[in-house]
Amino acid sequence: MLYNTDILGNFLESRVRLTHIDHNETLSLRVPTGQDDFNVGIGKYVAYISVYDEGVPYVVSSQRIEISRNKTSYLLYELLEGAGAGRPLGAFDQDGDQFLGRVEIAENTDPSDANSVPGITTLNWPAQYHSSEAGWLRGELHAHSKYGVGTEKVSRVIRRAEKLGLDFLAILDRNTLEAPLDPEFRSDTVVLIPAMEWGSDDKGVALVYSPRSLPMLPETSAEMGAMIRTIRRQGGLVYAAHPCYPIGSWNWNVDDLNGIQAWCMGWRSVPGITVNAVNEYNRILVDDRFVHPLAKAANLPGLSSNGQSTMYWDYELNRGLRLGVIGGSQTGSRKVRMAEPVTYVYAMEKSLQGILDGIRLGRTYISRGLDGPRIDWVGDISDDDTIDVSIGGMVPLDVETKFYCRIRGAKGKKLEIMLNGSPDASKMIPKDDWIFEYVRRPEDPVIYRIRIVTPPTEKGFGLLETVAMTGPIYVRGVMSDTLIDGELLKIENDYIDPEDLSSFMQYLENNGVGAKRVGE
Template structure:
């Protein structure tokens, strides 16, 4: 092995204040068939460490923000080394030609202790490919988003999970294990949203089947908030510090037909520190089991609704796949389950349903079901639809919900809260949505001695809104 870079330095809080990311250049000569990158920093691998430094790699094609054609991978702080060859790479990194020229190791200064943090980076090269670090991807010709990834069927509800992770980012379990877990759980779709990388996309393209559609995704993991992108066809930059930079990334996602969602905007989510008015398509209002501060995320989404934003609430397990030997997990993929009313069993149809707000979230794949519709004469509207002015019959149907509580809410607050005494359960009321702006429904759990308000009850299911006529918010302003 030939050493191409041996760098040692000390990072301080002032360095992070100046920039969250540092590029370390090194030259790759012609004829290299294997690159090995290793780094170490003070406190590396300790959960209680005050230092966290992430790592990634760019090749000579470019490392500029939004124009980084040379992106070759990111592992955050989950790995201390990465190996690249023409045929294979460490998960999180992209195999392919090892171009001669100037490469960069990128270090992300996530946390730096007040006293500073020592760091060392070594890059070595060889002319022989050697042992492959990971099975090569099934396709090396690049990701092509499937316009019709399964045979079209009648419109209907599909259940899935919109946030999950494997060993291609920071989960211990493999992508194969994650996909098999989703199949065992009976999901119809799974978005694999690895942190800041796209090394998993060729595998998703090869392994997507009609029984389980695999949505190509990336969790754009910045140091000031996380954002999912679904339906991507290439890597999205994550090196955002300002709202303007993140807006540019959102525009890049929309330009390729992808959707974006604010992830887990709650304490320890980590929280969302960007302005709430960025042009996102959705908010992850429910991440993992409900007691994990999801009431904060729900309140974040509800504030957007009350401000006149038509943004879809979604759920995501944020499951980081376990190793098979680790026993029964605390929660599984599909906790919670996001249901979409799709026009066909295809990835584009699923994304269209999310865009339209035709989404219901339940605590699990077989949890009690909640349906919300509006009727006027012989016309009927479902969640995501816009209903006309005038009196509407609002109908809620609950299946397998005896003992739970139904809650109806609008921009004006709670409109109903009632106990469910039978299954199935059906309840109707009349509302004119013009003053209310929208109406949405929740299915909450059984009352307990600590539950002082409906918000204290665990969520079992929730719907997106049925919208009132356009213009109510502008008129009030």
């Protein structure tokens, strides 16, 4: 029986997680009234008692309890935190893992380390270091195995990636980490990213990369946000999967995400959703117009699922969020081709951490397949012959920036420079290795990205076939009158290493464009 109150005797909305000491099985019980009795199996347990604060459950007590036949056992707790100056419980959770610091100290875990959590085994994944060379790596970020909807063993999925010459592969099965824990989850040439699908078809599915433990399924948006923040503090990444897919559209918010999977399977192969697929609380109308970005995207007729997902991504970017973009094929057998689309990631090294960091920084673009277009896109802030920014970075307001875009493998297709989701400039691509140079002086915070499109040649959904698209370059920050010793204070792009783009810069110089590397 549970009794959970504050110091004034008020019962508190609670949750109890019982972990069996002998065989580590876990039972989670929601107690909205703060008091309840329930039947559990005989044995010794550790009970983690959580109290909800603004929709987020924080563990406020851990107790050892023994359940015996025909005998009532009691869990009694009186909460002291938050009773004085009205501080939220989150203020007592230093590392953001939803455990109060004093509980962690009592359980001998580190209250300042989100990876040190009472009662939860932290997973440590192999580093998989392959090369120290920086550059674009390509891979599959959404495959399945027999542990989910796929039909293949883990080893067979990996062999397919090796045969294609991919640099990385993520196998994601729904709400399980069995694939990355499989003994056959290994490769000498492909970096294998431990990952999982997380969620439900009812509210949406997230793609979680490099989780350090198996996250519980959330019940509220506040709880979902808190759990995403915990995963990210532990070093993981969380992306909304195919937000406008007919099954499993994303009805959570995106504020805490790393980004969005805007391209899933063939660009025009899956129809978009209707507004009826959007949960009721996301279908709010103001002046007869939808407010929520998902409802706005779903209300666009004739688009494919990917077309709507990209519009949804654009709407959220225009709210001021920084959200990266990835793609994936959802291959679960040889019937669905792997790496169509393929995600390119600029990584400082070919290793698990290098690839995760590249994705985290938004240094990605997507192409329709291994034979699809390749893109290099950089910017020279204030036209001083240095490269200051690349995909995922920022440029300042009210400063002239010269952009260089190199496109390979897209002759006869159309390059579009997108501004806040709409074409700002278009150009037919005249040859298979081509540089497009353009200058902008933005006066307002905006988002630039690139897409390459062509008229469709097969049946499908939507009027255009997108064959490649990049993550954004953001316009943010300082104004041109912000000077230090007479020099412009530029946006910090500290992850652009001076040697990162040396081969591309050499190419530009050889072709007469005249840009130099940073530091030259």
